[in-house]
Amino acid sequence: MLTLPKQLQKVVPPIRQWEGPKTAELLRSPGKFGLGQVPANLVPDSTTNVVCGFCSTGCGLNVHLKDGQAVSLTPSTQYPVNMGMACPKGWEALTPLEASDRATTPMIRRKRGGDLEAVDWDEAMIQFCEKLKMVQEAHGPESVAFLSTGQIVTEEMAFLGALTKFGMGILHGDGNTRQCMATAVAAYKQSFGFDAPPYTYQDFEESDTIVLVGSNLCIAHPIMWQRIERNQHNPEIIVIDPRKTETAVAATQHYPIAPKSDLVFFYGLANVLISKGWVDDSYIAEHTNDFDAFREHISKFTPEMVSKESGISEEQLLHLAKTIHQGKRVSFWWTMGVNQGHEGTRTAQALINLALMTGNIGRPGTGANSITGQCNAMGSRLFSNTTNLLGGHDFANPQHRQKVADILEIDESCIPTQASWAYDQIIDGIFEGKIKALWVIATNGAHSWIHQDRFKQAMEKLDFLVVQDMYSMTETVAHADLLLPAAAWAEKDGVFINSERRIGPVKKVAIAPGQALSDFNIFRLVARYWGCDDMFRRWTNPENAFKLMASLSEGQPCDFSGINDYRMIDDCGGIQWPCPPDEVEGLENDNERRLFSDGKFFHPDQKAKFLFSEPTPVAEPTDDEFPFVLLTGRGSSAQWHTETRTKKSEVLRKLHPAEIYVEINPKDAQRLKIEPNSKIVVKSRRAEVEVTASVTPSVYPGQLFMPMHYAKMNKLTMGSFDPYSRQPSYKFCAVNVCL
Template sequence: MATLTQRLEKVLPPIRQWEGPKTAELLRSPGKFGLGQVPEKLVPDATTNVVCGFCSTGCGLNMHLKDGQAVSLTPSTHYPVNLGMACPKGWEALTPLGAEDRATRPMLRNQDTGELEVVSWDQAMRSFCDAFKKVQSEHGDESVAFISTGQIVAEEMAFLGALAKFGMGIKHGDGNTRQCMATSVVAYKQSFGFDAPPYTYQDFEESDVIVLVGSNLCIAHPIMWQRIERNRNNPEIVVIDPRKTETAVAGTQHYPILPKSDLVFFYGLANLLIERGWVDEDYIAQSTCNFEGFKEHVRAFDLRRVEEVAGISSDQMHKLAETIHRGERVSFWWTMGVNQSHEGVRTAQAIINLAIMTGNMGRPGTGANSITGQCNAMGSRLFSNTTNLLGGHDFANPEHRAKVAKVIGVEEEHIPTGLGWAYDQIIDGIHEGKIKGLWVLATNGVHSWIEQDRFKEAVEKLDYLVVQDMYANTETAEVADLILPAAGWAEKDGVFINSERRIGLVKKVSQAPGEALSDFNIFKLIAHYWGVGERFRKWTHPEAVFEMFGHLTMGQPCDFSGITGYRMVDDMGGIQWPCRSDQVGEVVEDNQRRLFSDGKYYHADQRAKFVYGEVTPVAEPTCDAFPYVLLTGRGSTAQWHTESRTKKSEVLRKLHPDQLYVEMHPDDARKLGVEPNSRVVVRSRRASVAAVASVTPSVSPGQLFMPMHYKEMNRLTKGSFDPYSRQPSYKYCAVTVER
C-alpha cells in the first residue's frame, strides 16, 4: 500500500503552478515591522497562483510577476474551482490596486477647518486610541463598536475580533456579511447543528436536477454557472425567482413566484411531495427528527393557497414535484433572494427540509446548498469573533472560552461570555446615543446599508468615526474623522474560505502604495499603542495565526488541524474543511468533498432537524399610493457591491450602464406613458430617486427591479430584518414610479 508521502507526490506535481522558490520563501516576512519600511523583493520573476479577491467562488488566478511585482494574470487551468475560467472582475482584479485614488497616508480631520489632513502613523494611532478611550471613559466600554467585512483575509478577521473584544473591551462588533450570509448561518446551525454548507462545486456537474432559488447565477456567480454548463447529465435546471433573470432564461423550468411568497410556495411543495409519497422514508427515519411535526404543519398549505399567494398553478406545482421525484441526484441552491428576507431563515430551512425529506444529501450532485457572496464570508463566519467565538465556538460555553484563551495566548478573563449587537442594533444604538465611536473596516455602509439615509444620519451623530480602507473617497470614508490607509487583496498574505468551504491562499504579489499597511499590521500597531501588545505576542504574522486556526478548530466540525501550513494549501489547490490529521489521505485522494455522506449531522443525536414556522407578512405591503414592489440585486458580472473597486477599471465600466436604471414591465410602462430609456422617478416612503427606464418583460407587472451597485438605490429600501438572523430584507419595499 502506498504511503501518504507517495500519494502526495503522485497528486501534487500536476497542480503546482510554478517551479521556482518554495512558497515558504515567497511568503516570508519582509523583516521587522517598521513604519515606512521598504519591503524586501517579494519573488524573482515567476508565476504563482493566488485566490481571487472578489466573490465567494474563490477562483485561482495565475499571477505573472516581474521584479517581484504582479504585472498581469491569467485564470489557473488546474485550480479545482474555476478550471481555467474567469469572469470580467477576475480578469481585471489587479486594476483596482493601481488606482490613482488609493489611500496612501493616514488622514485626520482638522477640528477647526473640518478638512481631512495628512498625518503620520504615530499621530493617527494616538488619535485613534485617545479618542476611543475617551469615549469609553465617558460612556462605558459598550459605547464603541466596529463593523468589518468579508473582504479581508481570515487571519486579519481573527486579529480584529480578538483585539477589539479581548484587548480593547469593545463588546459590539459585526460585519457586512450580516447583509448576505447571516440567514444561511442560522438556518444551518438550527437544521444541521453547525454552520456547514455541505457541497462541493463538483455537484454542479453531477446533478440531474438543479434547483436555483433566488439566485441569478449567470450574473452573480458566472463561474459556477459555467460549472453547470460542464454537466453531462442534461440536467433539468429549475429557477424559482420572481424575475425572468438571465439564469431563468437559460434554465429549463422557471417558476416566477410572487415576491416574498417563498415560504408558502415551499411548504406547499413539501406538502405535495408528502401527499404523493415522494419522500425517502428510510433517510427520514435514520437521519432526521421532527418530520411528523413538519408533515402536520405543511398540511395547511394546499395547492389553492399556493396559487393564491405565490401565483403558481397546481399544474405547475405537480410538474415541479414530479421533476424532483424523478431526479436521482437533486441539488437545491439559494443566494440573496432567500437570505435577504424578513423570513429568510425559515425559507432557507424550507429548502433544507426538501433536501432531507427526499434523501438528497451527502451524495454527489445533491445537497441543500447556500452560495456565499463575498470572497471570505465563510472565513468571517468562522473567525471574525462576531456571531460566534473564534473557530465556531460559543462565547457562553466556559470550556470553549478556556480552549480559545489557551490557543491564542490571552487570559480567559478577557473573553466575554456573550455576543454583542448585530449590525442593525449597532446603528440603532448610535441613534439612541448608546454608541459614540465606530470603527469601519473595508466596507461602505453609507452606500450599502438598507434605508441608507438612516445610516448617514447615524454616523453624523458619532463622536468619532474611523474608516480603514483601500480608498479615501468611499461614501463612508468621506465623512470619517480618521482614515487609515490599508493594503488590498494581493498586497498581503492570508487565506480566504469560499462557498464550498475551500481554504485558498492569498499572497503578497504587489506592493501597497505609499504608507498603506496591511490590516494585520495596522492591528499590530493599534495593539501596541493601546497598551496590549504583549497580550497579542503570538500574533506575529499571518501564517502564525493560520497555525492557531488548526488548534482552534480541532474537535470542531470545521476542524482543519491536518493542514500543516500555507505550503500545503498552495500545493493542494486549496483544501476544503474539514481536514483533520486523520483525513489528509482522503483530501489527497479527492479534493472535492461533500459533508454528511454518512447521514450523520452535528446535533447531539447526529440527526438533521426539520425546522419550520408560521408565515409572516412583509413589513411594507403595497397600497394605492405605493402600488409597486421594488426588487433589488446584482446588475452585471462587471459590478461588485458599491463599486469602490470595479469602478476603477475602464474595462469594467464599459460593461454596464453608467447610471441608475429601473426595470419595469411593458404593460406598466404603457399605463404610465413611460418610453424606454426615458427618465423616471421612483419614490418610496423614505426618498425619491431618478433613474432611466428599462422596459423589459424580465419583471412581472406590478414589480420593479433596480441594481444595488448605484448609491441612490438604497435610499428607497425599507429597514426590516429577519428575527433570527437579523439580516436586512433588501428584496421588498413598496414604491411608486412616475415620468
C-alpha cells in the same frame, strides 16, 4: 456607567508619553511591519497562484511577476474551482490597486466640517487610542463598536476580533456579511447544529436536477454557472425567482413566484411531495427529528392556497414536485433572493427540509446549498469573532471560552460571555446614544446599508468615526474623523475560505502605496499603542496567526488542524474544511469533499432538525400610494457590490450602464406612458430617485428591479430584518413611479 474591564485598567500611562519606538521607525525596520518591502518567497520573474479577491467562488488566478511584482494575470487551469475560467472581474482584479484615490497616508479631521489632513502613523495611533478610550471612560466599554467585512483575509478577521474583544474591551462588533450570509448561517446552525454548507462545486456537474432559488447564477456567480454547463447528465435546471433573469432564460423550468411568497410556496411543494408519497421515509427516520410535526404544519398549505399566494398554478406545482421526485441526484441552491428576506431563515430551512425529506443530501450532486456572497464571507462566519467565538465556538459556553483562552495564552476572563449586537442593532444603538464611537474596516455602509440615509445620519451622531480602507474617497470615508490607509488584496498574505469551504491562498504580489499597511499590521500597531500587545505576542505575521486558527478549529466541525502551513494549501490547490490530521493523506486523491455522507449531523444526537413556522407578512406591503414592489440584486457580472473597486477599471465600466436604471414591465410602462430610456422618478416612503427606465418583460407587472451597485438605490430600501438572522430584507419594499 459600566466598569472598565481589567485589560483596559492596565494600559501604559497617558499615550502621549509612549516611550517605545516611534511608528515611523517600526515601519522602517526590516521584517517588522512590511511597508514597501518586495514580496517575500517569490522568484522575481515567475508566476504564482492566488485566489481572486471579488466573489465567493474563489477562483484561482495565475499572477505573472516581473522584478518581483505583479504585472498581469490569467485564470489558473489547475485550480479545482475554476479550471481555466474567469469572469470579467477576475481578469481585471489587479486594476483597482492602481487607482488614483488610494489611501496612502493616515488622515484626520480636526473639526467637524473640516477637511481630512495628512498625519503620520504616530499621531494617527495616538488619536485613535485617546479618542476611543475617552469614549469608553465616559460612557462605558460598550460605547465603542466596530463594523467589519467579508473581504479581508481570515487571519486579519481573527486578529481584529481578538484585539477588539479580548484586548480593547469592545463587546459589539459585526461584519457586512450580515448583509449577505447571516440567514444561511442561522439556518444551518439551527438545522444541522453548525454553520456547514455541505457541498462541493463538483455537485454542479453531478446533479441531474438543479433547483436555483433567488439566485441569478449567470450574473452573480458566472463560474458556477459554467460548472453547470459542464454537467454531462442533461440536468433539469429549475429557477424559482420573481424575475425572468438571465439564469431563468437559460433554465429548463422557470417558476416566477410572487415576491416574498417563497415560504408558502415551499411549504406547499413539501405538502405535495408528502401527499404523493414522494419522500425518503428511511432517511427521515434514521437521520432527522420533528418530521411528523412538520408534516402536520404544512398540511394546510394546499395547492389551491399556494397557487393563490404565489401565482403558480396547481398544475405547475405538481410538475415541479414530480420533477424533484424523478431526480436521482437533486441539489437545492439559494443565495440573496432567499437570504435577504424578512423571513429568510425559515425560507432557507424550507429548502433544507426539502433536501432532507427526499434524501438528497450527503451524496454527489445533492444538498441544501447556500452560495456565499463575498470572497471571504465563509472565513468571516467562522473567525470574525462576531456572531460566534473564534473557530465557530460559543461565547456563552465556558468550555469553549477556556479552550480559546488556553490556545491563545490569555486570561479567560478577557473573553466576553455573550455575542455582539447585530449590525442593525449597532446602528440603532448609535441613535439611542449607547454607541458613541465606531471603527469601520473595509466596508462602505454609507452606500450598502439598507435605508442608506439613516446610516449616514448615524455616522454624524458619533463622537468619533474611524474608517480603515484602501480608498480615500468612499461614501463612508466622507463622514470619517480618522482614516487609516489599508493595503488591498494582493498586497498582503493570508487565506480566503470560499463557498464550498475551500481554504485558498492570498499572496503579497504588489506593494501597497505610500504609508498604507496591511490590516494585519494596522491591528498590530493598535495593540501596541493601546497597551495590550503582550496579549498578541504570538500574532507576529499572518502565517503564525493561521496556525493559531488551525489550533482553534481542532475538534470543531470546521477542523482544519491537519493543515500545517501555507505551502500545503498552495500545493493542494486549496483545501476544504474539515481537514483534521487523519484526513491529510487522502487529499491527493480526494480534494472535492462534501459533508454528511455518513448521515451524521452536528446536533448532539447527530440528527438534522425539521424547522418551520407560520409565514409572516412583509413589513411594507404595496397600497394605492405605493403600488409597485421594488426588487434589488446584482445587475452585471462586471460589477461588484458598491463598485468601490470595480469602477476603477475602464474595461469593467464599459460592460455596465454608467447611470442608475430601473426595469419596468412593458404593460406598466404603456399604462403610465413611460418611454424606453426616458427619465422617471422612483419614490418610496424614504426617498425618491431619478433613474432611466429600462422597459423589459424580465420583470412582471407590478414589479420593478434596480441593481444594487448604484449608491442611490439604497435610499429607497426599508429597514426590515429577519428575526433569527437579523439580515436586512433588501428584496421587497413598496414604491411608486412618476414621470
